[in-house]
Amino acid sequence: MITAKRLCKSFSEKQVLSGIDLDIRPGMIFGLLGPSGAGKTTLIKIITGQMGFDSGEVNVFGKAVKDLTGEDKKRIGIMMDDHGVYDRLTVTDNLKIFCDIYGVPYSAVSRVLKEVGLDDSAKKPAMKLSKGMLARLKLARVFMVDPKIIFLDEPTSGLDPMTMKYIHKLIRDKRASGATVFLTTHNMEEAATLCDEVALLNEGKIVERGAPDEICRRYNHQKKIDIHLTSGEDIELDHKAGSAEMITRLLEQGMLETIHSSEPTLESVFLELTGRKLDQEEEEMYA
Amino acid sequence: MRNIGIIIKKQLRDTLKNKTVLIQFIMFPVMTLIMEHAVSIPDMPEFFFTKLFSVMYIGMAPLTSVASIIAEEKEKNTLRVLTMANVKSWEYLAGVGIYVWTLCMAGAGVMATGLPSSDIPFYLCIMATGFIISIAMGAAVGIFAPNQMVATSLFMPVMMVFSFAPMLAMFNDKIEKAARVFYTQQLRVLLGQMTFDGIKTETVLVIVLNALIALSIFFAAFKRKGLE
Numbered sequence: 343m344i345t346a347k348r349l350c351k352s353f354s355e356k357q358v359l360s361g362i363d364l365d366i367r368p369g370m371i372f373g374l375l376g377p378s379g380a381g382k383t384t385l386i387k388i389i390t391g392q393m394g395f396d397s398g399e400v401n402v403f404g405k406a407v408k409d410l411t412g413e414d415k416k417r418i419g420i421m422m423d424d425h426g427v428y429d430r431l432t433v434t435d436n437l438k439i440f441c442d443i444y445g446v447p448y449s450a451v452s453r454v455l456k457e458v459g460l461d462d463s464a465k466k467p468a469m470k471l472s473k474g475m476l477a478r479l480k481l482a483r484v485f486m487v488d489p490k491i492i493f494l495d496e497p498t499s500g501l502d503p504m505t506m507k508y509i510h511k512l513i514r515d516k517r518a519s520g521a522t523v524f525l526t527t528h529n530m531e532e533a534a535t536l537c538d539e540v541a542l543l544n545e546g547k548i549v550e551r552g553a554p555d556e557i558c559r560r561y562n563h564q565k566k567i568d569i570h571l572t573s574g575e576d577i578e579l580d581h582k583a584g585s586a587e588m589i590t591r592l593l594e595q596g597m598l599e600t601i602h603s604s605e606p607t608l609e610s611v612f613l614e615l616t617g618r619k620l621d622q623e624e625e626e627m628y629a
Numbered sequence: 630m631r632n633i634g635i636i637i638k639k640q641l642r643d644t645l646k647n648k649t650v651l652i653q654f655i656m657f658p659v660m661t662l663i664m665e666h667a668v669s670i671p672d673m674p675e676f677f678f679t680k681l682f683s684v685m686y687i688g689m690a691p692l693t694s695v696a697s698i699i700a701e702e703k704e705k706n707t708l709r710v711l712t713m714a715n716v717k718s719w720e721y722l723a724g725v726g727i728y729v730w731t732l733c734m735a736g737a738g739v740m741a742t743g744l745p746s747s748d749i750p751f752y753l754c755i756m757a758t759g760f761i762i763s764i765a766m767g768a769a770v771g772i773f774a775p776n777q778m779v780a781t782s783l784f785m786p787v788m789m790v791f792s793f794a795p796m797l798a799m800f801n802d803k804i805e806k807a808a809r810v811f812y813t814q815q816l817r818v819l820l821g822q823m824t825f826d827g828i829k830t831e832t833v834l835v836i837v838l839n840a841l842i843a844l845s846i847f848f849a850a851f852k853r854k855g856l857e
Contacts, residue, residue, distance in 0.1 A: 392713065412715045420713055426705035428639075430646040442635040443714045467646075483710070 343368045343491060343522045344389060349398035351384060351546075358384050359546045362398070366539075368490075371513060371523040373537035373554075375530065375608060377618060381546045382526035383423070386495050389524070390420050402491065416444055419489030421480050423496045429469035433460055433479055436468055437486060444487045451486075458482045458512060474505030481512060492516055494525040498532060510536050530608040534558075540608065544616040554608055561611045562604075570600040578604075632716045636724025637731075640698065644732070653694045654732045657686035658739035665743050674821075679740055681796060683752075684817040686736065687759030688792030692767040693784055695729050699771025699856075700780035708856055718856045726764050733760045748823045758836065759816045763791070765843040772850040812839035 349362040358381045366372045374382050387393040389400055391407045400407045403414055410418075427436050437451045455461045458478040463471065471479060477497065484492060494513070498506040513523055513536060527533055533540045534554040541551040550557055565581035569592065579585040581603065592598040606614070644650050664678035674680075699722075702708035711721060737756040741749045766787060774780035795817040798805035808814040815832045822828070 390713070392709075415713075415715050422706075422709070424706050425710050425713075426707045428643060428707055429705070430643055435642055439635065439639050440714060442638065443632065443711075443716060 347399040370538040373533040373540040376543035417490040419484035419492045427468045566604040632720040633724040640728040653690040658736040680820045685792040691763035695767030696770040704776040769847040769850045
């Protein structure tokens with residue numbers, strides 16, 4: 343569905359993307375994970391034809407990006423973090439513009455508003471929407487044409503957990519209906535719970551890729567079991583047969599409160615690979 | 630062509646809720662109607678306010694509204710969404726240009742209601758020409774400015790010169806001489822004559838030259854910055 347080979351892009355002296363390879367299969371949620379400034383938005387802009395690139399190849403629907411026709415573009419939905427809406431127009435009028443552009447009947451507006459849970463706010467001017475509602479309006483705009491590929495740039499950035507969950511559900515629903523979703527995020531929890539496959543991007547290079555669970559298992563060097571006892575004490579056991587006896591004894595004595603195997607998270611894998619946190623730059627910015 | 634119609638429709642919906650742009654289109658026609666009916670001074674030239682406000686309307690409304698509309702779309706990144714939806718840059722610019730020109734012509738139609746019917750075709754031709762030049766200038770400013778604040782600081786002096794120079798020229802010979810190089814002043818002269826007969830070559834040359842400069846600036850701005 344989307345492929346990239348040895349993709350490179352630089353701005354003046356700075357190499358933003360170097361040797362990016364991608365192969366995103368139809369019907370999957372693919373997450374591009376990386377800290378701010380890693381090149382996520384640049385990559386999405388190149389794949390969607392908003393920006394040129396220096397060398398390499400990018401194909402969407404089996405065609406080079408520059409050869410995509412107007413009809414092809416109608417099958418692609420894009421929600422960029424900085425894309426705006428018409429503040430003074432109502433939610434409905436905002437969507438009607440795109441009904442006109444895409445040649446979709448106005449009846450699609452109520453369908454899509456229901457889908458994103460904004461049907462009660464149909465007549466509200468966009469300027470009166472909360473941040474979460476605004477994100478859903480932008481998603482509604484993307485969903486208008488039932489796109490086959492959906493690009494979402496930081497779709498839940500800065501949203502409350504409820505709205506975030508709601509948007510995750512919408513994204514999963516789109517996958518269930520056959521769409522391929524390409525999303526960027528620096529939220530490792532989001533990537534782990536939502537994505538079928540992720541790529542970790544750091545300083546313009548993909549440092550790791552695969553299914554989130556598979557990546558975490560691959561970096562499970564320590565193989566420890568963490569136990570929290572009813573007494574409040576924490577103990578760590580090796581992930582070996584010998585620990586079973588101890589665990590059984592704790593269970594029999596009713597001393598075991600919680601037990602977890604200590605697989606690494608995507609966050610810790612990223613830290614191990616790059617020496618930096620996914621949200622390090624944000625933390626520094628707000629420090 | 631379909632997309633041009635869509636842009637016009639969108640602008641119509643938006644302008645009705647955008648008081649700052651809406652007032653640009655309404656202010657001068659309304660002022661003309663009021664002043665022509667309310668003020669009568671002995672020896673005042675015929676249709677004084679209609680002619681004066683018409684030239685100010687040409688220099689102000691299309692320039693500021695086109696620049697504001699384009700700059701706002703760029704600032705809020707809605708223009709990007711339109712281009713991503715396969716609306717071509719030229720379709721967008723044509724849509725905004727046609728929309729503003731049509732609204733301004735409607736305003737000019739209101740301002741022309743006091744004129745003798747035989748003068749109306751000439752009057753509307755002059756207004757139409759002036760609006761086109763101002764729209765090209767406004768579009769150049771809108772394309773060049775990254776946001777509304779920069780657009781305002783760019784179009785304000787341009788708009789002041791083009792709209793107020795013809796008025797000040799009535800009271801000061803030196804200003805009148807300097808203002809001759811502006812299309813608004815030449816359009817004011819033509820509105821004073823109110824006839825196609827006896828139009829001076831100098832007048833036509835200045836208007837054409839102004840139009841060429843406006844279009845050159847527009848194309849240069851578009852070539853350099855596009856609609857990014």
